[in-house]
Amino acid sequence: MKRIIKSITPKQDISIVLCGEAGQGIQTVEQLLTRILKLSGYYVFATKEYMSRVRGGSNSTQIRVSSNPVQAPIARIDLLIPLDKEAIKHVSSRLDKHTIIIGDRERLETNKKVINVSFLKIAQEIGKAIYANIIAVGLLLGLLGGDIKVSKHFLEEYFILKNKEEFVADNIKALERGYQEAQRLIKEDQIKHKQFSSLEKSNKAKNNLLLSGAEAVGLGAIAGGCNFISSYPMSPSTGVLTLLAQYAHDFSIIAEQAEDEISAINMGLGAWYAGARAMVTTSGGGFALMTEGLSLAGMLESPLVIHLAQRPGPATGLPTRTEQGDLQLALYAGHGEFPRVILAPANIEDAYKLTQKAFYWADQYQIPVFILTDQYTMDTYYNIKKLSVPRGEIVRFIIKTDSDYQRYNLKVRDGVSPRGIPCFGEGLIRVDSDEHDEMGFITEDMEIRKRMVEKRNTKWHWLKKEALIPTLTGATDYRVLCVSWGSTNNIIKEALDRLGRPDIALLHFQQVYPISEISTNYLNRAEQIISIENNFSGQFSQLLEIQTGISIGTRILKYDGLPFYADELAQEVNDILKGKGGQK
């Protein structure tokens, strides 16, 4: 691991890592602990990294608990709970002399100092080995000063909701035993109480929401009026499909598991044609199969929302890990020339809002709109403020047709011919994959061809005008400008906070295509530009260079399948500012 700047590590947060095999129940611990801590008044952040397997292997979850909002992963581990023999080895590069390890000493076979808690033995005393998870939850709540009453109540509701009422009593026993273990460790002075008691609780945090990126995209789609989703399961995009399926009854959504991604996208287009608001969710490999369908959307001038959750490729790559490697895929996919918009949520709140925006623009301009996320976004959550439900009815860009209706009417200034749907008015709705005339009939008339190409691509003009302006954080009179897009926003923000330099700022893009023309002004003002991306070739900085003509001198790139860590990144930026490191 890279050297971490110790002096700038904030003391107000505790970084906990739980590590063990798939199937050992780390997810349960993460879910319960974060929710109970939030209800106790803390800010929490959780993200996970896991192997592409259902049982075994080494998976870990990082939970940061803080008095202030925390929204990024860090390399530092303050407290490690290893649940199997491999766990310590799995995270060893992130351990240092300050890391406290609590576990079943006998079962870990390590020469590192381990504070012993006999999770398994206690669990067996209660009744089942699986209770070890809840004992760990109790232990951590005890150390962090979580509210025991709140915890018990939450646990009870959690198991009732899962229809596992008969397990409530034993789980509460396990929780209490864990809590008592924490008190024992403090009493025996094995853990200095101050180490964990410096956190302050706040009522604000209590009322926050805890929402993962996958939930935010799914709920954003619902808020955007989505009522049709057809997709083929593929990590890490499946969470959105299951969320919409789970709420299909509540929101009257058709959620269909298609036989392949080709079918999925073609169904989506059929649904829009018939008046629904459809989306597909997929990852790189699945999207590759959708590219002909994307091109069809371009030709039909059909709206479509595509959620593309990136994972490292090529081919199957690392199925459960993260990367920002498919920007160029989304950008260049599909034969022929037609307009598209690519949105890349900066954070959870953004994922909710931008997904709504995607439906709006898709419908308004009759174009495909991408929501480009990644595994990191899908599997991450932290306290967020209330999300608002859109007021009023969803705006639909559909007209009631007359008998002389022409689907591809050329007499429109903005390239957008009013869209009709079958059975709403007298008109016949003809959409055509072949080049077509105003009626939608196949044609090889070169003059019409020329005018249709121009009509479709006129939309670019308006899309560029409406493009979301990138957000600037940090010094307004910056010398150094970091440039980023998508899911890295909060991580870079924390990294720059840690550096605390007055001459540096971050320009972050939540819309990566087309980019706002104002972007050039920001780039021109910088003496040095550093692009930071979770990929190998700096795909976004290449795009920016093409679009603005401004060369981006330095790149910080990470492509090992993991997100950036805020503390490591701070070090890397610092090195560059001192003239060391970075890819030129």
Added chain:
Amino acid sequence: MKKTMDFEQQAIKPAWCPGCGNFLILKALQQAFAELSLTPQQVVMVSGIGQAAKTPQYLNVHMFNGLHGRALPPATAIKACNPELTVIAEGGDGDMYGEGGNHFLHTIRRNPDITHLVHNNMVYGLTKGQASPTSEFGFKTLLQVDGVISDPINPIALAISLEASFVARVFCGNIEHTVEIIKKAIKHPGYALVDIFQPCVTFNRVNTFKWFQEHTYILQDHDLHDRNKAFIRATEREKLPLGIFYQNKQKKTFEQKLIVHKEQKTAFLFRSINRKRLEELLREK
């Protein structure tokens, strides 16, 4: 009753070769629509790419002309989003059994209330004369110089094996029979396959008009509810039977199985978001 004229489209002329079987199918469709008293506004034709897939261009109805092999997924979705529409997916043997083979299988499983018309001329027309999935063993082309070395697909047997709810075959040379079967297919509540024998006058010199006349016969005294017997008839090779091989009206359609149409009947366009529930959800998280 409506007139066939109502479904004739005057703006553009068919691009097919003179004498092509597609003209007969086009005529049969117009007649079937008229005899069923449909209006042009009620019918959506969904097609892929190929000579057969051009048929919707020459009809006065709604049209979704999509990608090669991909007519069935949008047809399923259109019907699911608006069950009031009469949805017909139309294409050729290459389009539907080759490029779109996977959708063929899975559409049968879903059983949407759509009609699936496949012009089967046992050759590729649009790409000029290569073998199709239904070309007979040994059929010689510029590409299959030693003759086709794969066995042909038997779409009828395949559909019956998957328990498609309506499986039929016609020969467009017998237009009355074709109209009658297409009408039954449209009226059938569920997925209905009609494989339509059609001579290609330019690229298939084997399976000609005369050949189809000599090698087909109309099923008589056949119990179309007996799936096993249907399968036996479907595998006959000497002379190829025409008519309805199998029908099962008891199967629920895709749309009937969808919860969205059980709880409310409003068209998708006019449905509102359940704002109260969304607010509640966002509070719970």
